[in-house]
Amino acid sequence: MLIFSIETSCDETSAAVVSDGCVLSNVVSSQIGIHAEYGGVVPELAAREHLKNLMPVSRKAFAEAGIEPCDVNLVAATRGPGLPNALMVGFMAGQTAAFALGVPFMGIHHHEAHLYSAWIKGSPPRLDFARIRPSVCLIVSGGHTLLVHVSGEMKHRVLGSTVDDAAGECFDKVAKLIGLPYPGGPELDKLARDGNPERFRFPRPMLNDDSDDFSFSGLKTSVRYFIRDNQEVLDDGRALRDLCAGVQAAIVDVLVGKTVRAARKLGVDCISASGGVVSNSALRRELTESCRRKGIELHLSEGAFCTDNAGMIGILAGRKCGVDPRPTPTDAEILPGWELSEV
Ligand code: KG4
Numbered sequence: 001m002l003i004f005s006i007e008t009s010c011d012e013t014s015a016a017v018v019s020d021g022c023v024l025s026n027v028v029s030s031q032i033g034i035h036a037e038y039g040g041v042v043p044e045l046a047a048r049e050h051l052k053n054l055m056p057v058s059r060k061a062f063a064e065a066g067i068e069p070c071d072v073n074l075v076a077a078t079r080g081p082g083l084p085n086a087l088m089v090g091f092m093a094g095q096t097a098a099f100a101l102g103v104p105f106m107g108i109h110h111h112e113a114h115l116y117s118a119w120i121k122g123s124p125p126r127l128d129f130a131r132i133r134p135s136v137c138l139i140v141s142g143g144h145t146l147l148v149h150v151s152g153e154m155k156h157r158v159l160g161s162t163v164d165d166a167a168g169e170c171f172d173k174v175a176k177l178i179g180l181p182y183p184g185g186p187e188l189d190k191l192a193r194d195g196n197p198e199r200f201r202f203p204r205p206m207l208n209d210d211s212d213d214f215s216f217s218g219l220k221t222s223v224r225y226f227i228r229d230n231q232e233v234l235d236d237g238r239a240l241r242d243l244c245a246g247v248q249a250a251i252v253d254v255l256v257g258k259t260v261r262a263a264r265k266l267g268v269d270c271i272s273a274s275g276g277v278v279s280n281s282a283l284r285r286e287l288t289e290s291c292r293r294k295g296i297e298l299h300l301s302e303g304a305f306c307t308d309n310a311g312m313i314g315i316l317a318g319r320k321c322g323v324d325p326r327p328t329p330t331d332a333e334i335l336p337g338w339e340l341s342e343v
């Protein structure tokens, strides 16, 4: 089974070739430079960039895999959730490719693909679905923060999500307040590495709340007030690094604390995490340390599989095809607001 897959739900244009659970190529073209001057993703620009980038990215994916398009047996693309116009570019291109090649087309839920992406390992990267264990999965990116109980393959239940800002959005908004370029998450991470997380303490929203939901907008607001009242911090390199470390520690404490607690509540001894924020050095370190102390097995997304990528879309499509090969007539339209609980 040879799959050509496409991901265009936000600001990454990605195409991949996947064969029998193995990612042969996974090309990701980021649009960060385009959106940086606006301080956030501009949906219309994202869609236009996808249109421009998708053909070269697809050609590169085939060239790197050493595969001809005519050998493909299935085309898959992200169906939702995501920015409507951005989704439409990849979805339409995927349907057209499937039509031209005379092969079936499959629309994939973006978060369902993230659910399994932490299990894609090795060189070449592959996912052995038989190895997936009951686990709690944390999906954290600029657009989403989700805690999901994965009780088995394709069996999942959403435990909680953010009631306001996503974790990555909080990183980015705080970074903007500090004057760091977009997307601020990685920049804040770099500064925080040499900072003292204890010097400035920020709230840990909903950390001890009974629910598995998250909230990050209050934390962002408290940083705004802190900066308003302590302007001098922005001009003092040492204090700025301590500020970044303090904010990062607050976000990471909440993410790690709630994920580990959800696993313990469910009696699950395995955690996985994926999404752009999983690149954060403190989150990786604290999740690793916390899971080691509690005897929990941990799977963190690696490299390109952290951020939005077509490899994870193709991997899931291949597995779904193997489990239930019926074409899905409802795949005719995109679903920008598709909830994971509806899959
Ligand atoms: O999954 P992703 O590439 O795209 C979506 O949002 O769907 O995630 C991007 C988010 C941005 O908010 C970015 O700032 C954040 O992930 N991010 C980080 C780091 N690397 C990426 N946040 C904190 N530390 C990082 N090292």
Ligand code: ZN
Pocket: 110, 114, 141, 275, 307, 308
């Ligand atoms: Zn994503």
